[in-house]
Amino acid sequence: MGTLLIFLFIFGLFAWGIWRLLRLTRDTVGGNSPLKVRRVYQVSKRGYFMGFYGIMGFISIAQGIAFLLVIDYMGTPFY
Structure with a gap:
């Protein structure tokens, strides 16, 4: 039973990652x-001059x- 849970966890994460990559591709291509x-x-x-780059x-x-x-x-x- 423990092996099945580990198997499902690992491949579940892999499937979730692939799903996220496909959704990212849909929004960028x-x-x-x-x-x-x-x-x-x-x-x-x-806002332009008081931003980080303006102050720096x-x-x-x-x-x-x-x-x-x-x-x-x-x-x-100064040498």
């Missing part, structure tokens, strides 16, 4: 392909300006 479906995203200005860009620019000011103040580059 043909008319439902992400390359054929047109999507339009609307992002506000605040601002921090990078501020840090670069700070380094330039420190180099100018000290008179020698």
Whole structure:
């Protein structure tokens, strides 16, 4: 009985995985392909600049300006 349960469990997982792969293929090939479906995203200005990349860009620019000011103040580059 234990062997039957293990057999059903292993092949049940395998069948579930195949079923999921077939469903994924149905949604990614043909008319439902992400390359054929047109999507339009609307992002506000605040949402664009306050996102992760906007904040990291601002921090990078501020840090670069700070380094330039420190180099100018000290008179020698950091070597």
